[in-house]
Amino acid sequence: MPDANGNVSANAFRVGAPAANPTSELKGAHSYDWGMKDRLSRIFDPKSGKTVMLAFDHGYIMGATSGLERIDVSIVPLIEHADCLMCSRGVLRTCIPPTCSKPISLRCSAGSTVLTELNDECVGVQIEDAIRLNASMMAVMVAIGDKKFEARTIRNLCRMIEAGNRYGIPTLGVTAVGQELTRDARYLGMASRVLAENGAQVVKTYYCQEGFETVTAGCPVPIVIAGGKKLPELDALEMAHHAIDQGAAGVDMGRNIFQADDPKAMIQAVRGVVHDQMSPEAALELYNDLKQS
Numbered sequence: 001m002p003d004a005n006g007n008v009s010a011n012a013f014r015v016g017a018p019a020a021n022p023t024s025e026l027k028g029a030h031s032y033d034w035g036m037k038d039r040l041s042r043i044f045d046p047k048s049g050k051t052v053m054l055a056f057d058h059g060y061i062m063g064a065t066s067g068l069e070r071i072d073v074s075i076v077p078l079i080e081h082a083d084c085l086m087c088s089r090g091v092l093r094t095c096i097p098p099t100c101s102k103p104i105s106l107r108c109s110a111g112s113t114v115l116t117e118l119n120d121e122c123v124g125v126q127i128e129d130a131i132r133l134n135a136s137m138m139a140v141m142v143a144i145g146d147k148k149f150e151a152r153t154i155r156n157l158c159r160m161i162e163a164g165n166r167y168g169i170p171t172l173g174v175t176a177v178g179q180e181l182t183r184d185a186r187y188l189g190m191a192s193r194v195l196a197e198n199g200a201q202v203v204k205t206y207y208c209q210e211g212f213e214t215v216t217a218g219c220p221v222p223i224v225i226a227g228g229k230k231l232p233e234l235d236a237l238e239m240a241h242h243a244i245d246q247g248a249a250g251v252d253m254g255r256n257i258f259q260a261d262d263p264k265a266m267i268q269a270v271r272g273v274v275h276d277q278m279s280p281e282a283a284l285e286l287y288n289d290l291k292q293s
């Protein structure tokens with residue numbers, strides 16, 4: 001019901017007090033529109049500025065991967081400990097409860113499998129479906145340095161960024177490693193920078209032992225690292241710790257979580273490293289305690 005007295009009695013204008021100017025602390029995000037910032041703030045914890053993304057999109061190129069045979073059984077119990085879920089639309093629609101309230105980083109490039117030419121991808125999910133699925137981010141693989149697929153995959157990224165910018169949905173540029181290239185700081189730094197220069201709001205790449213700080217320093221948007229193949233738990237926690245220490249804004253980790261002896265304990269240990277600056281040793285202790293309990 002309209003209230004004509006409401007504005008008559010309004011007097012808390014605080015004349016002289018400077019207007020609050022809410023902004024975003026996330027790297028590179030200061031000039032984004034509100035919706036884009038809002039989506040990013042669901043992925044990156046506004047307090048720590050970091051994220052633990054749980055990646056389980058492997059099936060889109062690998063089929064049923066060890067640990068992901070039954071996503072309803074193995075992944076759903078981990079959801080509560082993840083800041084963001086990275087998956088394909090097929091798995092999202094069939095296995096993930098729509099009541100889970102977690103932001104989704106939706107795998108949007110597709111086109112090949114491990115049986116053929118891995119980097120031969122196109123835009124497999126159109127923006128309308130990403131919106132329908134309430135995606136908070138759209139992930140696109142880009143094969144920098146791949147003589148056959150570099151240009152096509154950069155075009156895929158640009159197409160997705162154009163569409164995402166139209167609706168305020170960030171795009172995650174995912175660096176793939178070209179056949180003749182190595183995962184060193186020079187390559188990863190260049191690939192990450194190219195993705196950011198093309199407009200990716202977040203970049204996913206690999207950690208490298210030498211010079212990773214130059215990869216993050218040279219990239220104007222947040223970098224999250226993929227975990228890669230399963231490592232012993234302490235090694236995986238050390239990798240996450242070094243990456244964060246050297247400027248990464250989080251992890252987008254799959255196999256090192258869901259293939260661990262105790263995935264639920266492992267994701268909590270990874271959180272300790274990413275959000276609470278735990279040492280790898282302390283996080284391993286947490287892992288062992290949680291595992292036993």
Ligand code: R5P
Pocket residue numbers: 055056057058059061086174226227228229252253254255256
């Ligand atoms: C691979 O198909 C996906 O891009 C994964 O999301 C990515 O590699 C992260 O998973 P992992 O930590 O197992 O490497």
